Amino acid sequence: MQVVSKTLSAAERAYREIKERILSGDLAGGELVSENEMAAELGTSRTPVREAFLRLETEGWMRLYPKRGALVVPVPSHEAEHVIHARYIVETGAVDALTRIARAGLIPRLRESLDRQRELADAGDLDEFAIVDADFHREYVVSADNPLLIGFYDSLRERQRRMNSVALQRGETNPHHIIEQHTRLADLIEAADAAGFAEALAVHLTDVHGVTLRGV
Known part of the structure; x- marks a missing residue:
């Protein structure tokens, strides 16, 4: 139970950090971001980053491409x-x-x-x-x-x-x-x-x- 809590906490932190980078423009529209690179930058494993990417895709901020990464959706x-x-x-x-x-x-x-x-x-x-x-x-x-x-x-x-x-x-x-x-x-x-x-x-x-x- 404790492990699940920590995993969710890591995913939430990854989600907030990545979303903040999108909102601030640090991650520009059209930029392709890999799970490995983002996990290394955040100092976490790929799993929380993957969960964050999925959540951000649901909200319309990212578009996922299998084996390639996540595209930051530009402002249409x-x-x-x-x-x-x-x-x-x-x-x-x-x-x-x-x-x-x-x-x-x-x-x-x-x-x-x-x-x-x-x-x-x-x-x-x-x-x-x-x-x-x-x-x-x-x-x-x-x-x-x-x-x-x-x-x-x-x-x-x-x-x-x-x-x-x-x-x-x-x-x-x-x-x-x-x-x-x-x-x-x-x-x-x-x-x-x-x-x-x-x-x-x-x-x-x-x-x-x-x-x-x-x-x-």
């Missing part, structure tokens, strides 16, 4: 478009629904996040920046106090984070430019300018991810 262009469009609908809806009291409590948290983003950008810590970036947008979704919107938005979080990491690591966008746009979004929220926010968010999402929002 249509998926990026769908994620960005879904985010736009949820985020603009959330900001439009903010009450005066909710907005007053939200603004200090957004300003604090902007300070943290500047620290990370100056330090060149792109992995942590991608996480804080995602959290910045989540702040105003949560402040709208709609559990259904929050749950749906959180279901996009991992894909959102991976897309942020990929964009930053490819140099497709500059973190300081992102901060400028985030500051603009925070200013518009504080001014209760929902229409201006929607327009600025569309520009921001297009700039960062290179996806044109249809119908916006």
